[in-house]
Amino acid sequence: MVRNIVVIGGTSHPQLTQTICNHLGIPQANVLLSKFAVGETRVEIQESVREKDVYIIQSGGGKVNDHLLELLITISACKTASAKRVTAVLPLFPYSRQSDIPYKKSGAPLVKSSAHTQFTFDSTPSTPYPGKAESQGMNNDVESLQKSLARAQIESESNGSPVKRRPIVNGGKQSDTIEFPRSESGLTNGVNGDEAASISSSVAKVPEFEPRPGYRQWVAQAGTLIADLLTCAGADHIITMDLHDPQYQGFFDIPVDNLYGRPLLKRYIQRHIPDYRNCIIVSPDAGGAKRATAIADSMGVEFALIHKERRPTKISDRQNATMMLVGDVRDRTAILIDDLADTSNTITRAAKLLKKEGAAKVYALVTHGILSGDAIERINASALDKVVVTNTVDQTEHCKRCPKLEVLEVGNVFAEAIRRVHHGESISVLFQYD
Numbered sequence: 237m238v239r240n241i242v243v244i245g246g247t248s249h250p251q252l253t254q255t256i257c258n259h260l261g262i263p264q265a266n267v268l269l270s271k272f273a274v275g276e277t278r279v280e281i282q283e284s285v286r287e288k289d290v291y292i293i294q295s296g297g298g299k300v301n302d303h304l305l306e307l308l309i310t311i312s313a314c315k316t317a318s319a320k321r322v323t324a325v326l327p328l329f330p331y332s333r334q335s336d337i338p339y340k341k342s343g344a345p346l347v348k349s350s351a352h353t354q355f356t357f358d359s360t361p362s363t364p365y366p367g368k369a370e371s372q373g374m375n376n377d378v379e380s381l382q383k384s385l386a387r388a389q390i391e392s393e394s395n396g397s398p399v400k401r402r403p404i405v406n407g408g409k410q411s412d413t414i415e416f417p418r419s420e421s422g423l424t425n426g427v428n429g430d431e432a433a434s435i436s437s438s439v440a441k442v443p444e445f446e447p448r449p450g451y452r453q454w455v456a457q458a459g460t461l462i463a464d465l466l467t468c469a470g471a472d473h474i475i476t477m478d479l480h481d482p483q484y485q486g487f488f489d490i491p492v493d494n495l496y497g498r499p500l501l502k503r504y505i506q507r508h509i510p511d512y513r514n515c516i517i518v519s520p521d522a523g524g525a526k527r528a529t530a531i532a533d534s535m536g537v538e539f540a541l542i543h544k545e546r547r548p549t550k551i552s553d554r555q556n557a558t559m560m561l562v563g564d565v566r567d568r569t570a571i572l573i574d575d576l577a578d579t580s581n582t583i584t585r586a587a588k589l590l591k592k593e594g595a596a597k598v599y600a601l602v603t604h605g606i607l608s609g610d611a612i613e614r615i616n617a618s619a620l621d622k623v624v625v626t627n628t629v630d631q632t633e634h635c636k637r638c639p640k641l642e643v644l645e646v647g648n649v650f651a652e653a654i655r656r657v658h659h660g661e662s663i664s665v666l667f668q669y670d
């Protein structure tokens with residue numbers, strides 16, 4: 237039994253809090269977590285936390301925004317009640333997939349631009365028009381102009397930017413009408429009079445902004461905000477597991493302990509997958525390759541990689557063409573390793589591809605089984621033989637609906653991390669799994 241320690245469980249995962257408390261040999265703290273009629277979160281700490289070491293267990297997944305706000309208010313409540321130290325224990329860290337864009341402390345994205353720069357929606361490369369010469373560094377000949385227009389169209393199609401579609405000329409032969417701007421001298425910019433005469437001479441206008449699906453210029457990346465909110469609320473320390481992006485730790489000014497789920501996954505493979513030495517570990521996307529190779533290397537088994545191109549639309553055979561396998565899985569047991577399964581599109585599509593490439597069996601071992609929306613139905617209907625997740629997210633309801641699902645317990649790992657942090661011991665032993 238550890239003393240002077242208080243464990244508070246949020247509403248996201250009561251079972252995990254109970255397991256952690258059982259391991260620590262202490263009862264959960266009395267707290268009232270509810271909502272006012274209007275929908276606002278209400279938190280009441282019903283025992284003294286003065287000068288105590290407080291751990292608040294709250295996972296992502298489910299009603300993630302409600303859980304996050306409840307956590308922030310609980311941290312603040314403990315802090316104002318004079319807790320000595322408050323540690324937020326987030327088995328699944330919310331918003332951790334939204335850490336892509338680095339922000340300065342002042343809030344602006346870390347991009348270089350002069351103070352007078354204004355954002356415009358001009359074509360890329362910039363569109364020539366009367367009075368405006370071709371951009372620097374470009375040759376003023378037809379070929380370079382054609383190339384730049386072609387590039388602009390490819391960019392427009394690949395990233396959804398608001399660059400207007402333009403006809404492309406192939407090898408000097410017009411596949412469609414192409415419009416070049418006329419200079420005031422009567423000559424088209426960069427094209428002599430004869431050449432200009434052979435093509436349409438109407439003036440190209442500066443394209444106007446036309447928002448359309450897929451345009452992501454203003455998609456907020458909330459990573460920094462979430463890190464700042466936790467710190468502002470009063471968190472002194474964060475404990476989490478398998479952060480989607482480990483660099484996210486750098487967003488915090490307080491210590492972050494990112495525990496690994498790999499030892500649990502590795503142990504499962506060794507104990508439950510028949511003839512595991514002949515299996516092949518597969519990463520379903522390039523982002524998870526490091527994670528998967530770490531497990532493959534530690535067990536001395538082979539590794540394969542799937543190149544995934546994410547398209548947020550329905551699954552179809554055509555879409556599967558955007559996944560490509562690098563490696564040989566024929567007649568082998570393939571084990572997909574990933575940090576999380578949310579919609580489960582990634583693992584189910586990967587499983588389909590692996591079976592198509594001749595895999596005998598396909599397992600998916602994932603740390604965070606978020607399984608939102610119709611993920612369970614997708615898994616049930618998929619080529620996956622088994623899906624193994626940890627209970628960083630509550631799996632009670634998922635298990636009832638998914639016979640392929642198996643759950644590994646992480647309560648003991650978090651309890652041990654809490655015990656070690658409380659006593660000021662090293663937790664690096666929890667990172668080792670050989």
Ligand SMILES: O=P(O)(O)OC[C@H]1O[C@H](OP(=O)(O)OP(=O)(O)O)[C@H](O)[C@@H]1O
Nearest residue numbers: 523524574575576577578579580581582
């Ligand atoms: O179950 P799903 O909804 O398909 O999501 C799961 C996938 O999403 C995450 O990667 P992400 O697509 O964010 O790419 P990344 O690994 O390159 O960051 C994660 O690593 C999984 O591969």
